[in-house]
Amino acid sequence: MPSGMQTGADRRATRADAGTPVLEARNIHKNFGGVRALEDVSFHLNKGEILGIVGDNGAGKSTLIKTVTGAYRKTSGEIWLDGKHVEVENTRKARELGIETVYQASGLVEVMDAPSNLFLGREMTRSNWLGNALGFINRRKMRVETVELLKMLNIEVRNLAAPVRNLSGGQQQSVAVGRAAYWQGKIIILDEPANNIGVDQQRAVLELVERVRDTQGVSFILISHNMDHIFNLADRVLVMRNGRTVGNLRIADTSRAEVVGLITGATIT
Amino acid sequence: MSNASSGDFLTAVRTRLDAAPESALLLPTLFLLLLMILIFSFTADQFLSLSVLRNVLTQTSIYIILGVGLTIVLTSGEIDISIGSIIGLGAMILGISVVNLGFPIGIGLLATLLVGVLCGLMNGFLTAVVRVPSIIVTLGALTFFRGLAYLLGGGTVMIGFPPFLVWIGSGTFIGVPVPVWLALIAVIFGQLFLKSTRTGQHIIAVGGNAEAARLAGINIRFSKILAFVIMGALAAVASIIMVARLDAAQSVMGAGIELQVLAAVVLGGTSLFGGRGVILGSVLGALILSILQTGLLLSGVVQFWQLVAVGALLIAVVALRISYEPSEVQS
């Protein structure tokens, strides 16, 4: 086990140093009215890397993610994708650029079934005139695709036709992660993926993240309160406090104590 | 052994119901409707006659058409209480264009539909773009549109519509009254639109979880405005039928109808909080209300008791549904 850990850390170290970043945020500022929520935040994400973002409540983690993905308009700053400067005007644009986001709690429409949620906003239409002209959806095809995806990612969903609110929290989260993976995002952002779900299910979701990374070469940003998750999964961690970044550390080079210190402000930066 | 198999059976039933929450909602409503028909067939002699049935269906067609529209609006998470006034305004447009100005009936019908669409557009814009709560918007619109109807028509009754319009109101096509055909088309449209098109799915998503829909890139404003526009157009259709059936147009037409329609839709299982619209349920709900009223009338119950019965039924049905499905309750 210790030797396994060692090689894991080595692998992580290489990923953390890889060439051009897939995503880079430069000098992001965000004000709400007169209140400054983000101040001069910069970070980068390498290919196949899992970047953890940690910080206390209100430190600006979710705001940062929403700003990067176009759910909020940034006040100033730049987003670079694969070395190119891009404008992410809204969430639709973010998805077109290959950034998929799994939001805590609010990402699924609870009254709709899993296939409808998987294809939310990108429903498959029939290939005949009904589909082209009138936008008739192809429920069967969406269902088949969903089954295949869930099988591939080893996600178990008891009843595909049931509204997702009837599924367990872990299954819902898996559907949300699966959705991001299905759309072949180059970057998947997870906002508190393990919130409000049981310990077993948390493990299942985290394993799913690793599986998607390993099989599809996707890069992840993982926002979490849970140090165990960060240290088990992430290659690098970005620490935020009061809307600023106070640390950008390789997991291989740091310790929980140091990260916690940065979060609370106990460690001088 | 038998215990286990009955357990399996229950699980199977539960899975079925889970998978088809809509039919789970429809079945009790359908049962209520059949029960009512059964009771009235005993208490009222002529109840099961063809002519009564036909009358009930024709009467109900207006409520069904409006019910389809309101179901879509409620599914999007909004409400429209201005539909009665849209009907009044539509009737005035039809009357003025055809009777007073002598335009061909086709132009009159188009103008009426256009006004319905414009009314819906206004409600939708104020709700989705300005973001005033729809109950307030349509409360104002209720007064405003009715005021416009009075402004256009005063207190006069416009009569003398061409035969085609009269046919829409009281003619038949293959033995079935024309209003019933129109209601059927509205129901098929509503069902296909809501359940089988992308736009319909987006409306459900917007009503079910607006934030998730927004993050998934769905255009919330468009979805909501479209729901109101469809409502407006269907209200215009209802006003055409209403004018056609009376062969007369009046400013007061449709006053108070919004509450009847809302009752029918809620009886049918559509959620007041958005995300769940049961078009067929609204049809059943409208039929239940009509049959209750007609049945009590034919059974010789004093007319005014019907109001008491309708009110009590509405509350009882919703209370029962909530006791079975507590997740329905939102504060």
Next chain:
Amino acid sequence: MTVEAEKAVEDKRGGIASLLRNWLDGRSDAASVGTTALMLVALILLFYSVNERFISMRNIVILLNQSAAYIILGVGMTLVIAIKGIDLSIGAIVAVCGMVLGVLLVSNDFPVWVAISAAIAAGAVCGAVNAFCIANLRVPALVTTLGTMVLFRGVAYVVLEDNILFRYPEQLLWFARGRIFGFAPAVYIAAIAVIFGFVLLNHTRFGKHVIAVGGNAEAARLSGINIRRVQFLVFTLMGVASSFAAIIWVARLNSTQASVALGVEFHTIALVVLGGTSLFGGKGLIVGSLLGALILSVLENGLAITGISSFVQQTLIGLIFITVVALRTLQARGASLADEPM
């Protein structure tokens, strides 16, 4: 924490505009009521410039008499909306209470005080029926009161049928036609209702609970507030308020019929919203509702005095209502507009 610090910095930079905004932030209720008051004054001046008789003692007396019943309903509805409820049945409750008065005073010869007590009791019972369905059966207020709106109206029709009852005893008519210092007793009842509602909402524990339940029901529940009890009391109070409105109504018209006060619920909701109370709950402006009621009465009365046809009046009132509410919503959203791209 930082928010405060940032705000302080912003103040220094933004100067007066910022200071003003912060001042308004702290007093958003006062600001809402202030805007409503300005609207009322502007309307009064407008109608005065058209016709000087608008500000005459005679017209003011008429105006207040007309508004009294609406003000009382408005106070009740403010509480209802503050807990995020709605009551569509108040017109029907007025009809039931009117029916009780008619049956006891016109069809029979009961003493006036008995009839009034019975009417108030009837209003309380109707309110309690609503309250029971909403608080105990957990049927949404909109559905409950939609049902009882039809149900109560039906009860009034069952008893009264299409008859109009009139010739009420003088003691009842006194409420609208008597004069104390020049005003009808109804106006004083309305004034008492406003003071009662204001003190109840702003200066009692119950008032705090009302705001808490409407603002965040879950937080209210967790802090030990009995939500059902608050809902029950508020809807019952609404029923009682409707009974007072019914007494004034019958006294003014000297008649009762089952169709009385049809559509009153919409008028009342409109005046509460004009007064600045949010439909999203957690806020109730009793004084705003008073002003809202006066605005609607001034509009109706003023438009009538200018000789504009009643058809145009209705259109204008609808238009003004929509405009005011839209402007208020836009103003309230102000800052958040820029943050959501879609």
